[in-house]
Amino acid sequence: MIELDHLTKKFGDFTAVDDISLNVEKGEVLGFLGPNGAGKSTTMKMLTGYLVPSAGTARVCGHDVRKSPVKAKSHIGYLPEGAPAWADMTPDTFLNFAARIRGLSGGEAARAISAAIENTSLDTVLNQPIETLSKGFKRRVGLAQALLHNPDVLVLDEPTDGLDPNQKHDVRELIREISANKAIIVSTHILEEVEAVCSRAVIIDQGRVVANESPAELEARSERHNGVSVTVRPADLERAKSAISGVTGIAGMKNEGEGQLFITVQGRKPVAAEVAETLKAHGIAPIEFLVERGRLEEVFRTLTHSDTAETASAEQNS
């Protein structure tokens, strides 16, 4: 449903998007990741027809965005960066206006608007000027506008930016619920969002694709993948350390009276069963036993330019 083919954008001598090719099929939620300035918004603007590519093509449901912009855009719902909207309109007037632009009228428009309001929980602020709304509500107005015409393709630029944890949860649930019949691209800095809603993740760095795989495959690249964290009593710590092969460190005392071991094995092979057997054979009952899936943050840092990668980890932890 979304096809980017050698998409490139230059601003003067600077290449912001450098030969990006990727497809998103119906039912997929693609996480679009990258440090600040990697080219995510520029790619989304070309996909939605707001910027003209310097080279390459973007197609939506078979329509070239440049050659058939009206047809292509009729299939797209777009939440731009910052969710701009007319400040002096209320959500109610803005959504009615957006429905008219989308060619909806009468009962069809009323049903579309009320579904969008319900999906984004906007009912309490419908008649308040948008400029007076909180950042989270402004974002939800933008999301409601993007969903209005039930588009086949959704392009969401940081949809949970500015939302509180409950609202973030609701928006992720909504994306999951509607994803079966749509192709969705979600740009985000929040790596936990990728695990929560995305079936695939593309990481871009300095305008180029550096990874295009499932969240599980990305996690499997982590040094910690298949590692085991074991918490034991202090009396057991030395014995556990010498009995288990491949101990990479003791991560300090978790609680008073406990030690934590983190165990990894070269090649990221599964070691949990072996470690459990060893502990049992030595009569050590672990207080906690966790198998690591891997850390997306670590993989992200490895794959992207280190100066700008700081941002992603900081935002993930915020």
Ligand SMILES: Nc1ncnc2c1ncn2[C@@H]1O[C@H](COP(=O)(O)OP(=O)(O)OP(=O)(O)O)[C@@H](O)[C@H]1O
């Ligand atoms: N109109 C423009 N003129 C010149 N440079 C631009 C323009 N728009 C974007 N850029 C540059 O292109 C690069 C990519 O910007 P873009 O906004 O696509 O990044 P991003 O990945 O969305 O970043 P962020 O995570 O901060 O939103 C940046 O270096 C940006 O400064």
